[in-house]
Amino acid sequence: MEDNFAELLELCAEQDQRAFKKLYQEASPKLYSLALRLLQKPELAEDVLQEAFIKIWQKAGTYNSQKGKAFTWMATVTRNTSLDKLRSLKLKAAETNVQYEGLDFASDDLEPDHQEDLSQEMQRLRECLKQLQPAQRECILLSYYYGHTHQELSVKLNKPLGTVKAWIRRGLESLKPCLS
Structure with missing residues (x-):
């Protein structure tokens, strides 16, 4: 496909x-x-x-x-x-909750052949995300999946903006080789 x-x-x-x-x-x-x-x-x-x-x-x-x-x-x-x-x-x-139960963003009504490709990609993404530090994982999911800006994350997590940016940057750097 x-x-x-x-x-x-x-x-x-x-x-x-x-x-x-x-x-x-x-x-x-x-x-x-x-x-x-x-x-x-x-x-x-x-x-x-x-x-x-x-x-x-x-x-x-x-x-x-x-x-x-x-x-x-x-x-x-x-x-x-x-x-x-x-x-x-x-x-x-x-946003649902911090457990990110919605990581499987595709609904269950997809055709089975489409869903299998997505499921494999999502499973690989989940495995790679598990390798991140919890704070990195949370920032990446809140930013890329839920659309929060770095500034919003800084306020939401009560962390300095530079820390949030560093967590996201380092997390993405760690994800890149895992997803390749």
Whole structure:
């Protein structure tokens, strides 16, 4: 499936509308789940999904398979678009509790073949996150998954801004080789 996403992105970069339609059909359920998890409102998630796919279409040529998987790239576009929407509306991403029970951001209604790819990636991410110090893990999840800024984390955790930034930077540096 992942190779298919990469191939479809390459065709989208060449303005192939049929490839874009197929990419949308195959990737939109997972990307919608991600947007819905962050936004908690179906109408906002639908708007963000549309915006994200416009960006994916326009920027498909910037995808580099050497830097990561095609779905991860599209999920990042969707996540960033969701967070931009939250910031523009001055809202916060939905937080459950510090246990991060929502780390499986995709809903259970995905097609089984899509879910298996995501489950493997999420399992690898979980294993890598377990290797981090608790403070690093918490900061990374609150920042990247829930959309908190470094300043907000500093206040929320009652830690100096430099400490929060260092925890995130070092945590990401530790995650990089684990996820490669």
